[in-house]
Amino acid sequence: MIVQLSHPQRQVEIKGPKRTKELLRELNLVIEAHLVIRGDDLVTEDEMLADADQIEIRPVISGGSLG
């Protein structure tokens, strides 16, 4: 499956089928800081992702000043 990542924008190819949770673990990403989107829809950690799926892993943490 093609996985779209941000910060910086890039794509990686990962072999499916694979659970969301495992995909994040493989890429060394914490669940609490990311959302996994298949097509236009959000999926949960236990969802099985297929090779043909379009996946986006979107970071949700923004930085900014402590002011």
Added chain:
Amino acid sequence: MNCTKCPTSTKAVISLPRHNAAFCKDCFTTFVHEQVARAIKSFKMFTPADRILVAVSGGKDSLALWHILLNLGYRADALYVNLGIGSYSEESHRKVQHYAETVAAAHSATLLVHVVEQEAGAGIRELANILHRPTCSTCGTIKRYQFNRAAVEQNYDVMATGHNLDDEAARLLGNVLHWQEEYLDKQSPTLPASVEGFAKKVKPLCRLSEREIAAYAVVNRIDYIVEECPMAKGSKMLLYKEVLNRLETESPGTKQRFYWGFLDKQNKPDAPTESMAEKDQRTLAPCLSCGQPTTADTCSYCKMMAKAKSVPAR
């Protein structure tokens, strides 16, 4: 995973370990609206009669906040401050404008825009250079000033920002690590219009995590800027958030207990403080068996030994 709330048990789109729940799209939207409604009520933020000015940056938090307030039926206009940070500012400006035209306008809500370059003659980065100050601190001063001034001059009853649970927990961690006690008072989700010229300021998203708000934006098809301000890279804020999220992953609810626990303590009127010695003298007495201080008749060591000896050795 199925929705834990729906009688029809629709497929869940998000699981929330800190609430022991999983929600489908509709139940999740309802959950988010309820959390915001609770914050508004418990911190006495505003009423449906009030005019609200939401500071909207084009990011997920503030656009989601505007969306939620409009959907809850509040009278909320928005203010966007264009900081003049190259393509980041152009893109975020476009996102806010687009939301204002395609969604907010139907609720009769309007967008105010302040362009830093127009008033100051330069964007935030050039200004910081001229002033020999870090960009983010220059930026913070300008934003706070413009938010307050717009709210006061245009007669809004209250100014709202999109600060979320992660923002507040990270800031609290920073303040505690450096014992900046003077900043702790400012961490309340509602700050009163303490003097003439100060707008009342509120943070209605303080009960929701950053991930929950991003999920709300995705589920409700809110088109926000995912890209970060280029100046945020390597900030302390990001480091604190990362640390807190590692803790959260290990023990769900950590961020919430940390920040809400602080608010609870802050809300309680100062209890008369008893010194540790006074407390010990009140609660401890000699153990009936060995004479060492204990809160019980027999100390836990003596109880343990008595029990160990009563069990025949194998």
